[in-house]
Amino acid sequence: MNVRSLPVEQLVEMSAAGDRRATGRLLTIVERGGPDADHITELTHAFSSRARVVGITGAPGAGKSTLVARLIAGLVADGEHPAVLAVDPSSPLTGGAILGDRVRMSEVESVAFIRSVATRGHAGGLALAIPGGTRVLAAAGFDPIVIETVGVGQVEVDITAAADTTVVVVTPGMGDAVQANKAGLLEVADVFVVNKADRPGADDTRRDLELMLELSHVTGQEDATYRPPIMMTNSLDGSGVGAVAAAISAHRLHLVESGMLADRHERRARFEVATRIQARLDITVQEALAGDDSMSLIRAVAAGQVAPTTAALSIFPFSPVL
Amino acid sequence: MSDRHIRVVLAKLGLDGHDRGIKVVARILRDAGMEVIYLGLRQTTDSIVAAAEQEDADVIGLSMHNAGHLTLGPAMLAALREAELDVPVVIGGIVPDADIDELLASGVAAVLGPGAPADEVVTTVRRVVQGE
Ligand SMILES: Nc1nc2c(ncn2[C@@H]2O[C@H](COP(=O)(O)OP(=O)(O)O)[C@@H](O)[C@H]2O)c(=O)[nH]1
Ligand SMILES: [Mg+2]
Numbered sequence: 001m002n003v004r005s006l007p008v009e010q011l012v013e014m015s016a017a018g019d020r021r022a023t024g025r026l027l028t029i030v031e032r033g034g035p036d037a038d039h040i041t042e043l044t045h046a047f048s049s050r051a052r053v054v055g056i057t058g059a060p061g062a063g064k065s066t067l068v069a070r071l072i073a074g075l076v077a078d079g080e081h082p083a084v085l086a087v088d089p090s091s092p093l094t095g096g097a098i099l100g101d102r103v104r105m106s107e108v109e110s111v112a113f114i115r116s117v118a119t120r121g122h123a124g125g126l127a128l129a130i131p132g133g134t135r136v137l138a139a140a141g142f143d144p145i146v147i148e149t150v151g152v153g154q155v156e157v158d159i160t161a162a163a164d165t166t167v168v169v170v171t172p173g174m175g176d177a178v179q180a181n182k183a184g185l186l187e188v189a190d191v192f193v194v195n196k197a198d199r200p201g202a203d204d205t206r207r208d209l210e211l212m213l214e215l216s217h218v219t220g221q222e223d224a225t226y227r228p229p230i231m232m233t234n235s236l237d238g239s240g241v242g243a244v245a246a247a248i249s250a251h252r253l254h255l256v257e258s259g260m261l262a263d264r265h266e267r268r269a270r271f272e273v274a275t276r277i278q279a280r281l282d283i284t285v286q287e288a289l290a291g292d293d294s295m296s297l298i299r300a301v302a303a304g305q306v307a308p309t310t311a312a313l314s315i316f317p318f319s320p321v322l
Numbered sequence: 323m324s325d326r327h328i329r330v331v332l333a334k335l336g337l338d339g340h341d342r343g344i345k346v347v348a349r350i351l352r353d354a355g356m357e358v359i360y361l362g363l364r365q366t367t368d369s370i371v372a373a374a375e376q377e378d379a380d381v382i383g384l385s386m387h388n389a390g391h392l393t394l395g396p397a398m399l400a401a402l403r404e405a406e407l408d409v410p411v412v413i414g415g416i417v418p419d420a421d422i423d424e425l426l427a428s429g430v431a432a433v434l435g436p437g438a439p440a441d442e443v444v445t446t447v448r449r450v451v452q453g454e
Pocket of ligand 1: 060063065066196199233236
C-alpha cells in the first residue's frame with residue numbers, strides 16, 4: 001500500500017496505531033507546511049506538551065549524534081520509546097542537503113524513530129516544522145523526543161531553547177566554550193557536556209565553562225535555584241553518558257518541583273504562535289509592497305523625493321496602539 | 323511547490339568497505355537540490371527499510387561493489403514488499419551488463435554504472451521518483 005494517497009485523518013490514526021510509514025509521511029507534510037500541515041496540527045494539538053522534549057546543540061562535529069545514539073540506547077534499555085529529530089543545514093546554493101546523522105545512530109535506528117530534517121533555508125519553516133514534528137511524534141506514542149541542532153543562528157537557538165531541557169555540547173580546544181557563549185548558547189543551557197573528554201584540554205574547557213557560568217550568576221541571569229551541571233563524556237566508549245541521562249532527568253525533576261515546567265511549555269507555545277503570526281504579517285507586508293502605488297512610492301524614496309518614514313506609513317497605515 | 327525536495331536514502335548494502343563512489347553520488351544529488359539521507363557503509367535490508375519508513379524516502383539508492391547485487395538487490399525488494407513499502411530502488415556500482423536486465427526484471431527501478439555522469443544520475447533519480 002502507498003500511504004501517500006491517504007488523507008491526513010487516516011494517517012494520524014495509523015500513526016497512533018504504530019504504523020511508521022504513516023508517521024514518516026505526516027512528518028513530510030508538516031515539514032512542507034500549508035493547509036494539510038495545518039490540518040495535522042489541528043488533529044494533534046492536544047499533544048503539544050505531552051512528551052518530554054530534550055534539545056541537544058553544539059558545533060558541527062562536536063559529537064552530538066554519537067552522544068544522542070548512546071542516550072537513545074539507554075532510554076530504550078529503560079523501556080522508553082524515544083524519537084529523534086536531527087536537524088542539519090541545507091545548502092544555501094542549491095537547497096539540497098546531505099543529512100548524515102543516521103550514520104552515527106545505526107545501532108538504534110530500528111528501536112527508535114529517527115528523522116533527519118534539513119533547514120531548507122527559511123527560518124520560519126524550521127520554526128514551525130520542529131514543533132509540528134514533535135507533536136506528530138508525541139501523538140505516535142514517542143517520548144522523550146530529542147532534537148539535535150547545530151547551534152548557529154537565532155532560530156536554531158530559539159528552537160533549542162524551546163525544549164524542556166537543553167543540552168549544550170562543547171569539545172576540548174578550539175575555544176568551543178567561548179564560541180558557545182558568543183552564540184548565546186550559554187544562557188539557554190540546562191546541562192553542559194564536554195564531549196571528547198578523552199582528548200587533551202578537556203579540563204581547561206570545563207574550567208572555561210565554570211568561569212563563564214560564574215559570571216552569568218554574578219550578572220543575575222536565569223534561575224537562582226538551579227545551576228547547570230557540567231558533564232564530561234566520551235561518546236565513543238560511552239563513559240559519562242549515563243551521568244548525562246541522569247542530569248537530564250534531574251533537570252526535569254527540578255522543572256516539575258519548582259512549577260517551572262509550565263513556563264517552559266508556555267514559552268514553547270508562545271514561540272510557535274508568534275512564528276505563525278509573523279508568517280502572516282510577512283505575507284501582508286509583501287502584498288502591501290507589491291501594489292503599483294507602493295512601487296512608485298518606493299521609487300520616490302530611492303530618488304530622494306519622499307522620506308521612507310512617510311512612504312512606510314502611507315503604504316501600511318496601520319500602527320500599533322501606543 | 324518549491325518545498326518539494328526529493329528525499330533519497332543512500333546506503334551501501336552488504337559488506338564491502340568502499341565508499342568513495344557513494345559519497346560522490348551524495349554530492350551530485352545534493353547539488354541537484356535533493357535531500358540525501360546518508361546511511362553509510364554496511365547496511366542491512368532491515369536498516370534500510372527502517373530508514374526509508376522513518377525518512378519517508380522518495381527513492382532508495384544502493385551502492386554495490388561486491389558482486390552481490392543479484393542476491394542483495396532482490397533481497398532489498400523483498401524486504402520492502404514485506405514492510406509494504408512502495409519505494410523505488412536504484413542500484414549503482416559495478417554491475418555487469420549481463421546482470422542489468424535481470425535486476426530490472428526483478429523490480430529494480432534503474433541501474434547506474436560506475437562511470438555514470440552527474441546529469442544521468444540526477445535525471446534517472448528524478449524519472450524513477452516521478453514514475454512511481
Ligand atoms: N575522540 C572522540 N571522538 C568522538 C567522540 N564523540 C564523537 N566523536 C567523533 O566525532 C566525529 C563527529 O561526531 P558526530 O556525532 O557526527 O558529531 P555532530 O556533528 O556533533 O553530530 C565522529 O567522527 C565521531 O566518531 C568522543 O567522545 N571522543
Ligand atoms: Mg550530527
